[in-house]
Amino acid sequence: KKINLAVVGATGMVGRTFLKVLEERDLPIENFYLFASARSAGSKMTFKGKEYTVEELTENSFDRGIDIALFSAGGGTSLKYAPIAASKGCVVVDNSSAWRMDPEVPLVVPEVNPEDIKLNKGIIANPNCSTIQAVVALKPLHEYYTIKRIVYSTYQAVSGAGMGGWTDLEEGLKGNPPKKFPHPIANNCLPHIDVFTENGYTKEEIKMIQETRKILHDSNLKITATTVRVPVFNSHSESINVEFEKPFELNELVDILKKAPGVVVQDDPANNVYPLAANATGRDEVFVGRIRRDESVESGVNLWVVADNIRKGAAANAVQIAELLIKDMQ
Ligand code: A2P
Structure with missing residues (x-):
């Protein structure tokens, strides 16, 4: 039909x-x-x-x-x-x-x-673009190891702010003042996406926290976030620090990500291979790399997660x- x-x-x-x-x-x-x-x-x-x-x-x-x-x-x-x-x-x-x-x-x-x-x-x-790419990578790990806490730090492209955001970067690179953002975005990083709320977090940060809990069906997940607009036209990058309840073997964790639906692992630092915004643009998958143990906690991992925020996001x-x-x- x-x-x-x-x-x-x-x-x-x-x-x-x-x-x-x-x-x-x-x-x-x-x-x-x-x-x-x-x-x-x-x-x-x-x-x-x-x-x-x-x-x-x-x-x-x-x-x-x-x-x-x-x-x-x-x-x-x-x-x-x-x-x-x-x-x-x-x-x-x-x-x-x-x-x-x-x-x-x-x-x-x-x-x-x-x-x-x-x-x-x-x-x-x-969901919010930043949440979508994060949960695609986190869901399979949550299933195996039970996430205890997440720290999100994002590097978000201007296309996420619509045509106005795109134009601000384009014009800003020519020296013209911004119209959409409160400060120039060219040669700058703005730790300010959506509006500020009473507790000092932006709405974008609150969206990532609340939406992750709703999608993973776990209202008690401990999550904090800092969301930043960077002078990139398209595709969001995220540093995700995750702490698990259960222990893990790094090789096994990488295998789980390799088999996860919608995920492409790009992780070969010796050959400078890791996810890049420029390579994610035009693709519908979520790219994960820089996968390494967080040695400051008992069971934790750091991930670099990149996706086309207009497409998969x-x-x-x-x-x-x-x-x-x-x-x-x-
Ligand atoms: P229009 O192009 O006619 O303004 P972006 O986030 O890239 O700026 O896009 C916003 C989209 O939402 C555009 O297609 C815009 O249409 C549309 N839009 C904005 N306000 C309204 C409205 N009141 N009714 C219908 N569409 C709207």
């Missing part, structure tokens, strides 16, 4: 990548609809060699038997329109943070907790969820 699919926020950074990934993975689509704000209404986008007109998103947009809608148009748009779409029988896969922590909404990474998709009541949330993950939904509809 072919399905009717809509992309909301089609003109954005993630929206455009939705189209690319949907083409590559060849989803069985009957009717295809593109929505964005009034600003883009009437503009044209090409999908599988055919031209489509972008429509303004309105309350009536879902009155035509749309089976699945991929949303990436900001939290406000999702808060308002995802329930409208769901009430018309559409399943929304939402890339914003609006619904992620709602107990009624599953938060899904297909390699990690695909079973949660079944619990949806019309909205499924796509957003569009590709959402399309993988859509594929599982479609499989269930057959």
